[in-house]
Amino acid sequence: MNKYTNPNGELALKKRSINKQPMDNHSILSAKNVDVFYGEKQALFDVNLELTANSVTSLIGPSGCGKSTLLRCFNRMNDVISTCKVMGSIKLDGQDIHDKKVDVVSLRQKVGMVFQKPNPFPKSIFENVAYGPKIHGLAKSSRELEEIVEKSLRRAGLWEEVKDRLEQPGTGLSGGQQQRLCIARAIAVSPEVILMDEPCSALDPIATAIVEELIDELREKYTIVIVTHSMQQAARVSQQTAFFHLGYMVEFGETDAIFTTPKDERTQNYITGRIG
Amino acid sequence: MTNIFKVRGGNNLKRHKVEKRFRVYGMIAIATSLAFLVIMVGSITLRGAPAFKQSFIKIEMHIPAEKFNKNALQNSRFVSYLKETLRAMYPDVKTRKDKKQLFRLVSSNAEYTIRDAVIANPELIGKTHNFWVRTSSDIDMYLKGYVDENLPQSERRISDQQVKWIADLKKANRIEVRFNTQFLTGGDSREPEQAGVFGAVIGSALSLFVCFIIAFPIGVLAAVYLEEFATKNKISRIFEVNINNLAAVPSIVFGLLGLAIFLNFFGLPRSTPLVGGLVLALMTLPTIIIASRASLRAVPPSIREAAIGLGASKVQTTFHHVVPLAMPGMLTGTILGMAQALGETAPLLMIGMVAFIVDVPTSITDAATALPVQIFLWADSPERGFMEKTSAAIIVLLMFLVLMNLAAIILRRRLERRW
Numbered sequence: 032m033n034k035y036t037n038p039n040g041e042l043a044l045k046k047r048s049i050n051k052q053p054m055d056n057h058s059i060l061s062a063k064n065v066d067v068f069y070g071e072k073q074a075l076f077d078v079n080l081e082l083t084a085n086s087v088t089s090l091i092g093p094s095g096c097g098k099s100t101l102l103r104c105f106n107r108m109n110d111v112i113s114t115c116k117v118m119g120s121i122k123l124d125g126q127d128i129h130d131k132k133v134d135v136v137s138l139r140q141k142v143g144m145v146f147q148k149p150n151p152f153p154k155s156i157f158e159n160v161a162y163g164p165k166i167h168g169l170a171k172s173s174r175e176l177e178e179i180v181e182k183s184l185r186r187a188g189l190w191e192e193v194k195d196r197l198e199q200p201g202t203g204l205s206g207g208q209q210q211r212l213c214i215a216r217a218i219a220v221s222p223e224v225i226l227m228d229e230p231c232s233a234l235d236p237i238a239t240a241i242v243e244e245l246i247d248e249l250r251e252k253y254t255i256v257i258v259t260h261s262m263q264q265a266a267r268v269s270q271q272t273a274f275f276h277l278g279y280m281v282e283f284g285e286t287d288a289i290f291t292t293p294k295d296e297r298t299q300n301y302i303t304g305r306i307g
Numbered sequence: 308m309t310n311i312f313k314v315r316g317g318n319n320l321k322r323h324k325v326e327k328r329f330r331v332y333g334m335i336a337i338a339t340s341l342a343f344l345v346i347m348v349g350s351i352t353l354r355g356a357p358a359f360k361q362s363f364i365k366i367e368m369h370i371p372a373e374k375f376n377k378n379a380l381q382n383s384r385f386v387s388y389l390k391e392t393l394r395a396m397y398p399d400v401k402t403r404k405d406k407k408q409l410f411r412l413v414s415s416n417a418e419y420t421i422r423d424a425v426i427a428n429p430e431l432i433g434k435t436h437n438f439w440v441r442t443s444s445d446i447d448m449y450l451k452g453y454v455d456e457n458l459p460q461s462e463r464r465i466s467d468q469q470v471k472w473i474a475d476l477k478k479a480n481r482i483e484v485r486f487n488t489q490f491l492t493g494g495d496s497r498e499p500e501q502a503g504v505f506g507a508v509i510g511s512a513l514s515l516f517v518c519f520i521i522a523f524p525i526g527v528l529a530a531v532y533l534e535e536f537a538t539k540n541k542i543s544r545i546f547e548v549n550i551n552n553l554a555a556v557p558s559i560v561f562g563l564l565g566l567a568i569f570l571n572f573f574g575l576p577r578s579t580p581l582v583g584g585l586v587l588a589l590m591t592l593p594t595i596i597i598a599s600r601a602s603l604r605a606v607p608p609s610i611r612e613a614a615i616g617l618g619a620s621k622v623q624t625t626f627h628h629v630v631p632l633a634m635p636g637m638l639t640g641t642i643l644g645m646a647q648a649l650g651e652t653a654p655l656l657m658i659g660m661v662a663f664i665v666d667v668p669t670s671i672t673d674a675a676t677a678l679p680v681q682i683f684l685w686a687d688s689p690e691r692g693f694m695e696k697t698s699a700a701i702i703v704l705l706m707f708l709v710l711m712n713l714a715a716i717i718l719r720r721r722l723e724r725r726w
C-alpha cells in the first residue's frame with residue numbers, strides 16, 4: 032500500500048528534499064518571446080522559458096494570469112480555439128513546434144496533457160489507456176497492446192487497484208483513481224513531456240498526496256510542467272518554478288530560491304498571500 | 308427575537324397567496340389538457356372498436372365436382388352457385404327485387420371467400436360444406452345496432468324483409484360475430500366489410516424506412532459538420548437560421564417540391580413509398596439536424612480535449628468519442644421526427660399516394676398509400692361502414708405512433724452508457 036494513504040496525511044506534506052537536484056541539465060522545451068492573443072486581448076506578454084529534461088517545473092500565479100494558456104501552447108492545444116493566436120518561438124528538442132512541417136498529431140504524442148478535471152473516456156479502463164497507442168499504431172499485436180496498458184497503469188501506480196476490473200468503466204473509479212488513469216493514458220503513448228493543468232484541484236488531500244508522489248516518480252522518465260494554485264504543492268513537487276502575473280512571467284528559477292529569496296516584489300507579495 | 312411563524316397580513320402572506328394561486332392555475336391547465344386527451348382517445352376508441360368485429364353468415368353450399376377443376380380454381384367464378392344456394396334457402400323469394408335483397412345479405416366479395424376456402428382445401432370439391440361468409444356492410448351495421456328499426460323502410464338502408472331474414476338466421480344460429488382479421492391483414496376495398504388497413508400500414512412503414520435511410524445519415528453528417536467542423540462565422544449562422552426555418556415550413560410545400568423534383572424531373576414512379584419516403588425525408592431532415600446538434604452540444608468538451616490532447620485528429624475525436632456519446636440523442640430525435648412524418652398527409656397527397664390501391668405493397672416501388680391518407684380516404688367515403696373503419700384506422704395509427712415512441716425510449720435506454 033502507498034505510504035501516503037495514512038489518514039493524517041502527515042507524511043504526504045513532508046518535503047522530498049532528496050529529489051531536489053535535477054538529474055540531467057539539457058534543455059528540452061524552450062519558449063522565446065511568446066505572445067498570446069485571444070482575439071484583441073493579449074493573454075501572455077513576451078514569455079521566455081527554458082525547461083530542463085527530467086525535471087518538474089511548476090507554473091504559479093493568480094487566477095487568469097495565463098498559466099493554462101502557456102501550458103496549452105506547448106502541445107498546440109490552442110489551435111482548436113479559433114480566436115487564439117500564438118507568436119514567438121517554442122522549441123521541442125530544438126525543433127520549432129510551429130514549423131509548417133510539424134505534424135500536430137506527433138507533437139501531441141510527444142507532449143501529453145493531463146487536465147484539471149479528471150476526464151476519462153466513458154469506456155473501459157483498458158480502452159482508456161489503449162486508445163492512444165491504438166491511434167498512433169504503437170502496438171503491433173493485441174499482446175503488445177496489453178503490455179503497454181499494464182506498463183502504463185503500473186507507472187501510474189494504478190495497476191494493483193484495477194488489474195481485476197480492466198473491463199469496467201473508467202468513469203466508475205474514484206476521482207483520484209480517475210486522475211491517475213488519465214496520467215496512465217497520457218504516458219501510454221510514450222511522451223517526452225507531460226503537461227498537467229492543476230491536476231489535483233478536484234482531488235481530496237489523500238488522493239492529492241498520491242498523485243504528487245507519482246509526479247515525483249515520473250520525473251525519472253519524463254519532463255513535467257505542472258500548473259498549480261497551491262504554493263505548497265509547487266514547493267513539494269517541482270525543481271523549477273515560474274511565477275506569472277497579469278500575463279507576464281515575473282520570475283523563473285530554482286523552486287527553493289523562489290520561495291525563500293524572491294527577487295521581485297510581486298512574487299514576494301504572492302507567496303506571502305498579499306496578492307492572489 | 309425573530310418570528311418565523313406566518314403572520315397575518317404583510318408581505319409574507321401575500322407571497323404565500325400568490326404561490327398558492329399559481330399552483331392552482333397550473334393544475335387547472337394540466338387537468339384541461341388531460342381531459343381533452345381522454346375525450347379524444349375515448350371517443351375514437353368508442354367509435355373505432357366495433358370495426359374490429361364483423362358479422363358472418365353460415366351458408367351450406369355444394370361445390371359441384373363437374374364444374375370446378377382443381378387446377379384452375381383461381382379463375383373460377385363461384386357467384387352463381389352462391390346465388391343458387393341462397394335462392395334454395397328461401398324458395399318463396401320470387402320477384403327480382405326480393406332476390407336482389409336476398410343477395411345483398413352477404414358481402415359482394417363473398418364468392419372470393421368461398422373461392423379462397425376451396426383453394427386452401429381442394430377436397431371440398433364435390434362436397435357440401437358450411438361456409439362462413441361476411442355479411443354486407445349494411446347488414447353488419449344493422450347487427451351492430453346502428454340502424455333505427457322504427458324509421459320507415461324507405462329511410463333506412465335495410466328492408467323489413469331483410470330484418471326478418473336476419474332474425475330467422477339468428478334464431479337458426481347461422482349468424483356469428485367474429486374478430487375481423489381482414490381489417491388488420493387486408494388491403495383497401497370498395498366494400499367496407501372487406502376493407503383493411505394492412506396495405507396502408509405497409510405503405511407507411513416502407514415510406515418511413517426510405518425516410519430513415521435517407522434522412523438519418525444526411526442529417527447526422529450535416530449536424531456533425533456544422534457542430535464540430537464548420538468555423539463559426541456569418542455563413543454558418545445563415546445556414547443555422549435557414550435550417551431552423553426549414554423545420555417550420557408547411558409540409559405541403561415539401562410535397563410540391565417532391566412533385567416537381569422527384570416525379571417531374573427525375574421521373575420516379577408516382578404513388579410509391581420511394582417518393583413518399585424521399586418527401587418525408589426532406590421534411591424530417593431539419594428536425595434531425597436540430598436534435599443531433601443539440602445532442603452533440605451536450606457531449607462534455609472535456610471528452611474532446613482528452614482525445615485531442617492524446618493526438619487524435621479531429622475526425623478521430625469526433626467519430627471515436629463524440630458521435631457515439633451523442634448517438635442516443637440523435638436516434639431519439641430521428642424517431643420523433645419520423646413519428647411526426649408518419650402523421651403527415653398533405654405532402655403524400657401531392658405525390659399521388661392518395662390512389663385507391665387494393666394490393667398490399669411488397670416493395671418501395673409498388674404503388675401504395677399511407678395510413679393518414681387511408682384515414683382521409685375513408686373519412687371521405689359516404690358509406691356508413693367506412694365511418695367506423697376511419698376511427699379504427701386512427702387507432703391503428705396511434706398504436707403505430709406509440710410503438711415508435713416506445714422504440715425511441717428503449718433505444719435510448721439501451722445505448723445510454725450507464726457510467
Ligand SMILES: Nc1ncnc2c1ncn2[C@@H]1O[C@H](COP(=O)(O)OP(=O)(O)O)[C@@H](O)[C@H]1O
Nearest residue numbers: 069074093094095096097098099100101112114
Ligand atoms: N478561450 C479563451 N477565449 C478568450 N479568452 C481566454 C480564453 N481562455 C483564457 N482566456 C483569457 O486569457 C487569460 C489567461 O487565462 P488562463 O490561461 O486560463 O489563466 P490561468 O490558467 O492562469 O487561470 C484570462 O484573462 C482569460 O480570460
Ligand SMILES: [Mg+2]
Nearest residue numbers: 098099100228
Ligand atoms: Mg487555468
